[in-house]
Amino acid sequence: MTAQTVLGDVFVALGVLLIGVGAVGLLRxxxxxxxxxxxxxxxxxxxVSVLLGVVVLAPNATAVVVLVVAIVLQLFTVPISGHEIGRAAHRSGAPLVAGTRQEGTDAGGSSPP
Incomplete structure (x- = not known):
């Protein structure tokens, strides 16, 4: 087993673990x-970690270009989509969990002028 294989496997395993944590967070x-x-x-x-692992494991030019483009697009689009999901939830009136502190309000619950 080469260092390249070990590094690629570590990236893929870390990515799978992070995706699993995200799934648990979605449920819990x-x-x-x-x-x-x-x-x-x-x-x-x-x-991104899984794609980096694939780049390390299969380092040909076509795969590297395609996977780097996929990584860049992922890093640009996911924060925007996460923000828009939160914004849509807020606009539709989705309730906050009890105990959540909202920015822009004081301890009395009224918003500042």
């Missing part, structure tokens, strides 16, 4: 805002 977290955050972060980093 209490509200849509927490769920969207968990999935956006963990799944995007997991997919």
């Amino acid at each position: 977290l209490p509200d849509v805002y927490n769920r969207a955050n968990a999935v956006a972060k963990a799944a995007s980093l997991g997919l």
